[in-house]
Amino acid sequence: MNSKIKILIVAPSMRNFGGQSIQAKNLIDAFKNDETFDLELVENDPTTFLQIKYLRTLAKSVKFWLKLIKKIPKSDLVHVSSAAKSGYLVATIPPFIISKLFRKPVLLHYHSGELEEHIKKWKMTSLPVMRRFEQVVVPSEFLAKIFADFGIRAEIIANFVDLNKFKFRTRNPLRPFFLSNRNFEEHYNVADVLRAFQIISQKFPQAKLIVVGSGKKEQELKNLATELKLKEVEFVGKVTNEQMASYYDRADIYLNASLVDNMPVSLIESFACGLPVVSYATGGINFMIENRKTGILIPKGDYKALAKAAIELLEDNHLAQQIIENARIEAKRYEPVGIIKKWRKIYGQMLSLPTASSSEAKPF
Numbered sequence: 001m002n003s004k005i006k007i008l009i010v011a012p013s014m015r016n017f018g019g020q021s022i023q024a025k026n027l028i029d030a031f032k033n034d035e036t037f038d039l040e041l042v043e044n045d046p047t048t049f050l051q052i053k054y055l056r057t058l059a060k061s062v063k064f065w066l067k068l069i070k071k072i073p074k075s076d077l078v079h080v081s082s083a084a085k086s087g088y089l090v091a092t093i094p095p096f097i098i099s100k101l102f103r104k105p106v107l108l109h110y111h112s113g114e115l116e117e118h119i120k121k122w123k124m125t126s127l128p129v130m131r132r133f134e135q136v137v138v139p140s141e142f143l144a145k146i147f148a149d150f151g152i153r154a155e156i157i158a159n160f161v162d163l164n165k166f167k168f169r170t171r172n173p174l175r176p177f178f179l180s181n182r183n184f185e186e187h188y189n190v191a192d193v194l195r196a197f198q199i200i201s202q203k204f205p206q207a208k209l210i211v212v213g214s215g216k217k218e219q220e221l222k223n224l225a226t227e228l229k230l231k232e233v234e235f236v237g238k239v240t241n242e243q244m245a246s247y248y249d250r251a252d253i254y255l256n257a258s259l260v261d262n263m264p265v266s267l268i269e270s271f272a273c274g275l276p277v278v279s280y281a282t283g284g285i286n287f288m289i290e291n292r293k294t295g296i297l298i299p300k301g302d303y304k305a306l307a308k309a310a311i312e313l314l315e316d317n318h319l320a321q322q323i324i325e326n327a328r329i330e331a332k333r334y335e336p337v338g339i340i341k342k343w344r345k346i347y348g349q350m351l352s353l354p355t356a357s358s359s360e361a362k363p364f
Contacts, residue, residue, distance in 0.1 A: 004034075004035075005351065006076050007079055008040055008042055008078045010041075010080045010081060010092075011043070011080075012044055012045050012081070013045055017239075018183065022265055025241075026162065028040075028041055030336050037344070040071070043067075044090075044095075045060070046064055072095065072099055072102050073104075075104060077104065077105050077106075077107065078095055078099045078105070078106040080108055084114040085121075088125070105351065107133060107137060107346070108137070109137045110136065111139065111263075112262060113142070115143055116149075131152060136153070136155065138154045140158070142262060142287050155346060160339040161265060161268045161269055161272065166269050166273050167273065168272060171324065174313060176208070176252070177208045177252045178193075178209045178255050178310070179253070179254050180256070181212035182256065184215030184216060185217060186259075187259050189258055189280075190257065191220075191257075192257035192303040192306065193256070193303075194209075194221065194224055194225055196304070196310065197255070198307075199303075200311060208233075208234070209234070210236060210251055211234065211236065212244070214238040248273040252275065253275060253310055255310065256280065256285075258280060267289070271327035279295060280299070281299060293322075296309040
């Protein structure tokens with residue numbers, strides 16, 4: 001029996017819980033029993049015992065490079081999950097360089113909604129390097145169009161979700177129970193969710209908001225909640241992917257106020273669970289949500305309109321139920337089977353296989 005084709009996935013670990021790490025884990029899990037491809041993760045954020053800031057960064061970089069030098073020569077293809085800017089520099093450039101040194105085909109799987117700014121500001125390392133990847137894959141039409149504007153063809157393969165992990169619950173009528181689960185970083189702008197919730201609370205004093213996440217802005221956000229005199233806000237911190245399903249089940253409406261975004265998996269998960277989404281019309285979200293059909297889109301930065309739309313859902317049950325049902329149907333587009341077929345095709349083309357293997361990955 002021939003040995004399997006080895007594909008190295010370079011991506012963040014689940015310690016840094018986020019879109020890239022979840023998609024990498026989902027992909028590896030989906031191919032676990034595959035007869036043709038063997039997927040292995042190399043973490044681009046290895047642990048180290050050092051506590052001193054700059055020494056810790058240096059130790060992580062050295063450990064990462066050494067792991068790549070060990071693993072890439074034994075691989076047939078390298079699949080690099082990429083963020084923007086400094087994350088691109090430290091986590092995407094190294095596997096690209098080492099793949100080229102060992103003459104291994106290398107794929108750029110770009111996720112960040114900051115792509116346009118990244119290309120314009122990081123002129124030495126962005127386009128010149130991106131053009132030398134054998135294949136570029138993005139999860140949304142939004143990013144594909146930006147790449148096309150700069151002369152790079154990108155294949156679209158959507159993020160996918162194991163819908164079996166998320167339970168649909170009928171919410172009829174909706175309760176004023178809200179959820180936010182974006183990390184506490186500047187561009188995710190959880191502060192506007194808190195501001196919108198204050199307005200909602202004035203009309204619905206019984207309203208509750210669950211805030212899941214962690215990050216640099218944590219204390220600032222807690223201080224803002226105090227300043228806004230929000231009594232029914234629960235900060236639950238960082239949770240695992242498995243725990244997240246229970247928080248969707250507790251809430252009835254999902255609020256998102258991100259200022260930069262691509263294809264947040266949390267929106268797909270909300271669709272699947274029965275939470276109508278009210279979100280800023282940011283980046284790739286415009287391609288995920290059809291306004292007033294699968295969710296409600298608000299002009300970016302208008303937290304008062306975010307609150308108004310949430311209140312409308314609570315007061316217009318017909319609209320809310322239509323959105324919930326349409327979004328539930330939309331969620332099925334992100335199931336693993338069809339998306340895994342696209343990955344098989346890409347891998348096969350890059351490796352010049354006669355045809356993609358007839359064996360099917362067993363999703364999860």
